[in-house]
Amino acid sequence: MPKETTKATKKRTSAKAEKAPRGAKKAAKGAKGPKRALSAYMFFSQDWRDRIKAENPDAGFGEIGKLLGAKWKELDDEEKKPYLDQAAKDKARAEAEKNDFDDKKGGSGSGDGDDDDD
DNA sequence: GGCATGATTGTTCAG
């Protein structure tokens, strides 16, 4: 048994009790942050978005979203494997990203160019 | 050292 520590405390992360009270988030604009790695779900949806729409051409965001999640859990470990694999690779990518972020984080300065954005 | 948290990622669909 996986010791439930957090889970028992909170529902998970989103929890979104009812309307997704996630207000403080989304920074990505000027702030530079070592973004995180994608989730297996991301890859899973990329491949499945096709299927979901194929079997639910009528389904909209609501249906597809729910169906997607439902199918995801329905898949077997082996089925998710390929997705997890991709996620694993993305993780490495995010790792390097953070690495660079951590490296220049102090230094440089300057520069930065920044960019900006938009 | 282990725990909790937050931040992020991508899809679809619409006004």
Next chain:
DNA sequence: CTGAACAATCATGCC
């Protein structure tokens, strides 16, 4: 453009 359900994640901070 952005948000919202859907799910994972997992890196980091913190004592």
